[in-house]
Amino acid sequence: RKEVEQDPGPFNVPEGATVAFNCTYSNSASQSFFWYRQDCRKEPKLLMSVYSSGNEDGRFTAQLNRASQYISLLIRDSKLSDSATYLCVVNMAGSARQLTFGSGTQLTVLP
Amino acid sequence: DAGVIQSPRHEVTEMGQEVTLRCKPISGHNSLFWYRQTMMRGLELLIYFNNNVPIDDSGMPEDRFSAKMPNASFSTLKIQPSEPRDSAVYFCASSFGTRGRGYTFGSGTRLTVV
Numbered sequence: 001r002k003e004v005e006q007d008p009g010p011f012n013v014p015e016g017a018t019v020a021f022n023c024t025y026s027n028s029a030s031q032s033f034f035w036y037r038q039d040c041r042k043e044p045k046l047l048m049s050v051y052s053s054g055n056e057d058g059r060f061t062a063q064l065n066r067a068s069q070y071i072s073l074l075i076r077d078s079k080l081s082d083s084a085t086y087l088c089v090v091n092m093a094g095s096a097r098q099l100t101f102g103s104g105t106q107l108t109v110l111p
Numbered sequence: 112d113a114g115v116i117q118s119p120r121h122e123v124t125e126m127g128q129e130v131t132l133r134c135k136p137i138s139g140h141n142s143l144f145w146y147r148q149t150m151m152r153g154l155e156l157l158i159y160f161n162n163n164v165p166i167d168d169s170g171m172p173e174d175r176f177s178a179k180m181p182n183a184s185f186s187t188l189k190i191q192p193s194e195p196r197d198s199a200v201y202f203c204a205s206s207f208g209t210r211g212r213g214y215t216f217g218s219g220t221r222l223t224v225v
Contacts, residue, residue, distance in 0.1 A: 034213050046214070098167065
């Protein structure tokens with residue numbers, strides 16, 4: 001089983017749609033969680049951290065369910081510029097500063 | 112802040128040649144990471160340094176790969192000899208402090224070995 005698993009997609013949605021991505025992680029003692037965004041042929045960039053209480057940044061909402069070892073990202077009112085690959089990232093327990101990246105979910109927002 | 116700076120941006124080399132990739136982390140960051148990204152395997156951690164000391168190199172594929180960090184502002188990843196299967200995008204990333212913070216990535220080096 002992969003340490004961090006994501007549905008690779010692709011997700012093709014119309015502009016203005018709401019889309020949700022899910023991610024599961026294997027190590028129940030994992031401590032930090034993030035969503036990164038990677039545009040085609042670019043580097044990954046931190047989108048947002050994920051907190052136990054859930055957090056929101058504009059149109060983006062991240063949720064963490066520790067009991068189910070599940071992370072989600074919700075994008076409301078999607079824009080063409082949201083088209084990218086979204087990477088679920090986990091700091092596994094005992095791995096100090098190392099982050100483990102999921103393989104990413106590809107999103108295309110269509111006009 | 113200039114961010115994490117990598118060079119070269121693109122490298123095309125012949126099989127058997129030595130390749131050196133360079134990285135300048137963000138000033139003040141005390142952890143540095145080298146990743147490799149391919150379509151098949153995604154992002155793979157090769158090695159990471161903390162305070163210039165290599166902490167975990169278990170991701171380095173084989174002895175042909177080596178990495179150094181002679182000071183807090185510079186790191187190199189060397190492949191000698193290079194092989195076509197080494198073709199990938201190599202990213203350097205840096206971070207500071209506790210595990211609760213994410214990384215900042217450089218723009219990457221796209222390596223093609225022919």
